[in-house]
Amino acid sequence: MITFRVRGRTVSVMYSPPDGLLREEQLRVLLDHQRALDARHVVSLDEERERRRWQIHLPAELYDGNPHQIRLQVNNYGRIMATAAFLFTGSRQIAETAAAGNGSVGPKAHARRDAPQPVRRDAPKPAKREAPKPEPQQDERRREGRRRLDEFLRHELSADNAERMPSYFEIIDTIEGNTDWTARRACLNRLIGRMQQLSAAANDSRPVEASVIIPAFEHVAYTIAAVISLLEHAASTRYKIIIGNNVSSDETAEVFTAVGGVLRCITHEVNEGFIRNCNLSAQQARGDYVVLLNNDTFILDGWLDELLAPFKRFAAVGLTGSKLLMPDGSLQEAGGIIWQNASGWNFGRGQDPTLPEFNYVKDVDYVSGAAIAIPKRIWDEIGGFDERYVPAYFDDSDLAFTLRAKGLRTLYAPASQVIHHEGITHGTDVAASTKAYQQANRAKFTEKWQSALTAEQYPDGEEVFLARDRSRFRKHMLVVDHYIPQPDRDAGSRTMFSYVKLFADAGLQVSFWPDNLYRDRDYVKALQDLGVEVLYGPQLVGRFTDWIAERGRHLDYVFLSRAHVATNYIGDIRAHSPAKVLYYGHDLTYERLAREYALTGQEKIKQEIDFWRDLEGRIWEKSDVIYYPAPDEVEAVNRLVPGERAHVLIPYTYPDRELAAIRSRISGASNSSDPRQARRGAPALLFVGGFQHRPNVDGARWLVHQVLPHLRETVPEFLTILAGSKPPAAVSDLAAEDVLVTGYITDPVLEWFYRSATVVVAPLRFGGGVKGKIVEALRFGVPLVTTTPGLQGLNGIADCIEVADTPEDFAEAIARLIEDPALARERALRGLDFVEHEFAYTAAARHLSADIPELAPLADGRGILCNR
Structure with a gap:
């Protein structure tokens, strides 16, 4: 604690340390926030047992009739031990009297440490003073x-x-x-x-x-x-x-x-x-x-x-x-x-x-x-x-x-x-x-x-x-995938994003490890805003073993995606964590390749089949639970692994309130407010898919070269939109006056296409798993035409959509929906019924709650626990 007294041009200062122990304290005096008083003006007196004393001789320049702030600092080798400050106004007369040895009392000092002081609103302007020059080292650091x-x-x-x-x-x-x-x-x-x-x-x-x-x-x-x-x-x-x-x-x-x-x-x-x-x-x-x-x-x-x-x-x-x-x-x-x-x-x-x-x-x-x-x-x-x-x-x-x-x-x-x-x-x-x-x-x-x-x-x-995140009383989940989900670019990313969101919504503390450890600025924030720790950066390259060895004991669940990614992590996870390992296969890859081989006969595909069958089998052996989106895929896995550990997991989830809003729009909209009714001009066909995926490339070519010529015989004028990222030359070359190849588009633009489309088409001749483009079209309430491969994993969907496998039948189904708006509307509402029952948040939580009990409240329809 600092106490002081002002008499004339002399300030007496006394310092008492809180613990009663004196050290090598020095007194520093600052004038008007700017400069330190020269040491020759500060005299150290003999210290007493429990306090130290100094005497300050104020320079004559302060006695100019202007207010000055005097700040006292007691330091111990650079550490500030205590401070005090007072406002000082001195007249030349006092300075002259003090210099003559009169010893009369100087101006009143207003201490700022212990009590608030009134503002001098009529204070005269301060005199010009020389500004302090920063130390060279300090200036360089700044x-x-x-x-x-x-x-x-x-x-x-x-x-x-x-x-x-x-x-x-x-x-x-x-x-x-x-x-x-x-x-x-x-x-x-x-x-x-x-x-x-x-x-x-x-x-x-x-x-x-x-x-x-x-x-x-x-x-x-x-x-x-x-x-x-x-x-x-x-x-x-x-x-x-x-x-x-x-x-x-x-x-x-x-x-x-x-x-x-x-x-x-x-x-x-x-x-x-x-x-x-x-x-x-x-x-x-x-x-x-x-x-x-x-x-x-x-x-x-x-x-x-x-x-x-x-x-x-x-x-x-x-x-x-x-x-x-x-x-x-x-x-x-x-x-x-x-x-x-x-x-x-x-x-x-x-x-x-x-x-x-x-x-x-x-x-x-x-x-x-x-x-x-x-x-x-x-x-x-x-x-x-x-x-x-x-x-x-x-x-x-x-x-x-x-x-x-x-x-x-x-x-x-x-x-x-x-x-x-x-x-x-x-x-x-x-x-x-x-x-x-x-x-x-x-x-x-x-x-x-x-x-x-x-x-x-x-x-x-x-x-x-x-x-660090108050997760002591919450379950922890690690999710591993090939990169940070890009839900507006590919269906697999939509799946992973929707499940990560579901886990976070249910109150799990989620960490996401992208295999490439790339901080994708376009997409990382969407997960971080959900409360997900997304791991990225060069400091983690080659360090997963260290990471899981240090933190694995805290993990309750690990959700792995894609066999070629999971194989790099599952061994370390089993070695260093007691977590339940959940593996999600987006499709049964070797079966998809087998269907493609049957259609094309390419020998290199036959070699891929053997590789993927072996890789996926090794992942199943080390997983506690195995998920695939289609029931026939689950049956195939359960025939190969003991314990009936494979279960159906729907690939897409949508908030119940979002689906309800879409239903309200379709059911209650007047003709003038429905984009499909209000749009003037030719009907629009929409095919959505990421074109880095071979089934989508084949489907686009089949649609344009074999289906559309038949459709033109019945519907002479229409626009076909091929919407999706990374189209190769085989797709880009399909562009024509009535065929639009968009390349990458944002989610809002894609939604606009869905709302404006007359019919959505999914002309897939092979593939595996539940197709995101099918569910997405039904979710937006658009009538749909697809093939038998497009139905995989979607039991009960046949009454909601048109199914055709030959170019002639496919074209006829499209024409039927274009020419009969009542049929198209009925199909759209049935499709939305299907999505509400099978792909709502509550449905997804039902599929998972046996293995992740924390999801049970969502499965019971009690609402989202953490996020709105």
Whole structure:
């Protein structure tokens, strides 16, 4: 603790260490945030048994009638042990009297450590002083840090983010380093104008959805940079900004009162401290969400939208928090861990923020209050932060524990990213400034939450794998496939994505290992947003054995896909994990190849049959449960393996509410609102398939060369669309005036094609398993024509679709649906009936619940457990 007394030009300082033990303490004196007082002005007196004393001789330049801040720092080999500060205004008369040896009492010193002080609103402008020059080493470190940040932003976000960032640093460097009052005033005026324009542009007519509360005390430059970064990054969320000003003695009130638009500045009458500042300012919040943002942050693209997204995507969410980054682009926090002794970890601190373990939505013990969101209804209900922790610290941890006690989750939202200048708001050393409250509040937190700490938290540093995402009481599943699913590109990806989503929805903690370990940016986020840890990156290449050896004991299930991928993993899994191994074969490959061989007679296919029969057989031997989509495939496997371990697993699942919405559209739509009725012009035939798959290439060629000539005899004008990724020349060459070959298309475009199609065709002459294109067409309520191979695994579907195996019959079936709209509509509704019964979430869960009991609530129709 520091105490001091000012007499004339002399300041007497006394320091008492909290533990009563004196060390090699030194006193550092900072003038006006800028420069250190020369050591010759600080005299160390003889220390007493339990305290150390110094005497400071203030330089005459401070006696100019202007206010100056004097900050006292007690250091021990660079570590700040304690600080204190006071506002000092001295007159030349006092300086002259003191110099003459009068010894009269000097000006009153206003201590800022223990009590809030009023703002001097009529203070004269400070005199020009020489700005401090940064140490060369420090300057170099700062440049290197900003270079790394620029690299991170360009690689992970955009060039726009990277190009905006230097201007935010420049705001801080310019204002905090400017000792010329006139220049500082001009700079602030320019920034006010910039904020006024941005704030007015953001002030549109939409209702406010979120109020962003920014508590501020001093450091106007940081607050300006935070506000500008927020206003300059586009958000679909309509928001307002509230600056909670704790009677800052700088220009905070003047600057932000002038901005207007979406921004409002509230200046409290006294320094309320961080917690009360937040609570009082939030009383003025509007909209559905209260968002708390530190004033020492820079916002990155998507911050606010991504911070609020989990509330819309998951059930029972009470609090979300951003990924916090250091100013050099390294990770500051990916959610927080609280241990049994109430100590905490900023998970991932100092590490690479792009690593997979820091980039999936997850439950956490707490999120640091630098950037958090909470529904306003819940905030009001609990009364905001618990004021037993005033002025600061453990407020954010207590908030998360309070919500947990109410059955609400705290989620880390990694795509919501902010740069946080740690320590500007509270300081960084536990013995300095309000940081001293950290230890005292830890004791209060422990007393309040002792039972939860004992029952739910791990001892300090133990079981980090489970502590990082609060998965101690959840089952863990590892999913392995050849790459991150690309559901808009191939049917196998649609299958894998739908099941990974089902597992996550049921409350399993899912990790996904793509065999190629490639971080596919177009698709990885879709899984991470579901709460799935997607493993990727060069650091994992060749390391699966190490990974499973370390984490295998935590796994309850492993879901393997594709025999040529599963064979590389199943041995290590069996050696290092007690998990139940579930193998999903997308089709019985050797049987599909046998049908192709029977049709083509190619000798190389015969060799492939033997290879795949042996490979699949070895996977079956090591699997606990085997799944295939078609009943005849399951029967074939059960004839070859003991124990009846093979079961039917439908390849596609759709949320029940989504299917209900499609039914409503088809059943209730008027002719004018149904795309197939409203569309003018020729009928449209749609064939969908990934053309890296040989059956689809053969089907497209058969359709164009053999079926369409017969169809033109009955229906002279129509358009044929061949929609699918990676068409080879054999497919691209089919393009003509009435044949469109699309190549890759996005899901929204594909959906538009489905809604616009008159008839969907699946002209498959061979293949294996349940065909995704069949189920997809029925799901969208479009009448369908296919072949007998297209029916495989879909028992009971014949009444819903048209089936034909010769070119003439296939063309006749298409013509029948085009010419008879009533028949087409009846077939469409029957097809949707079939999908609702066989391919809804509840149906998929029924197929799996015997082997994964956690899916039973979904199978019983009790709804999704974790995700909305």
